[in-house]
Amino acid sequence: MAKSHPMAAVMWDMDGTLVDTEPYWIAAEHELVANHGGHWSEEFAHQLVGNPLLVSAQFIIDNSPVSLSPEEVVAALLDRVVAQVTEHVPWRPGALDLLADLRAGGIPCALVTMSWRRLADAVTSAMPGPPFEVVITGEHVENGKPHPEPYLAAAAALGVDPGDCVAIEDSAKGVASAVAAGIPTIAVPHVVPIPPLAGAVQIDTLAGLTTAQLRQLTAGLAARSG
Structure with a gap:
């Protein structure tokens, strides 16, 4: 039988995982171009x-x-997305309920996003x-992302071992980042598909997911990868 995952902390991606802001970003890109x-x-x-925002900005310039x-491209996109989030925060199904369940169980949470702080602040203020203990x-x-640095930085800020954490992601680059950091990862594909990756398990939705079920998923993941 797989051991229960210690779940020292849960690390959340934001765009596409916590909030359904990918359509906001895509609309902003269309408008800018x-x-x-x-x-x-x-x-x-x-x-x-x-992607990191400056990487996306350079891609837009090149294409x-x-x-x-x-920097100007990032500022223009952020202006549009922050304005939309300020008007309406599009929460992903089950995200707030799972976050509340984790918090009720005393499990620290971190937000690990490639968006910049002013968008993260607009989301968390709602x-x-x-x-989140760490943003x-x-x-x-x-x-x-997909470099492991963002997740390693979150683990260091929380003072926890990455392998004792869980990450929740919706993109291939985000999953790759968390897995490269040594974090058991829950992949919830949304706008784009996520190829299978050792160290991650895919589920369809966070809706109805509890802390206990999250432990079971990651314990099973650890058993398969071990």
């Missing part, structure tokens, strides 16, 4: 899911008539209480 006389494709938009600097955002790491 159109304003500069170009056309943005869904194929290009999907390639940016899970459109947009002549802004990468949540009851202080939901790692894209502008505060040298290497973004």
Whole structure:
């Protein structure tokens, strides 16, 4: 029988995992490129899911008539997405309930996102209480996802072993980042598919998922990977 996972902390991705903001980002990309006389494709938009923002900004510059600097592209996209989130936060199914269950059980949580702090603040300010002990955002790491640095930074800030944590992600790059950090990972594909990866288990939704079930999933994952 697999041992119960210690679950010293749970680390949450934000866009596409905690909140359904990927459509906001994609709409902002379409609008930005159109304003500069170009056309943005869904194929290009999907390639940016899970990227660090400056990486996405450079991709937009390289594949459109947009002549802004990468920092200016990020600022323009963030302005649009933050405005939409401020008007309406589109929570992903089951995310708030699972977060509340974890918090009730005394399990620390971290937010690990490649979005920048002002969007993370817009999301967390709409949540009851202080939901996260640690918030790692894209502008505060040298290497973004799929590099393990964001998740390693979160584990270090919490003072926990990465292998004793659980990560929840919706993108291939995010899953790769968490797995590379040595964190058992729950993959919940949303806008783009996630290829199977050792160290991660895929589920369809967080809706109805409890802390106890999360422990079972990660214990089983550890048993299969061991």
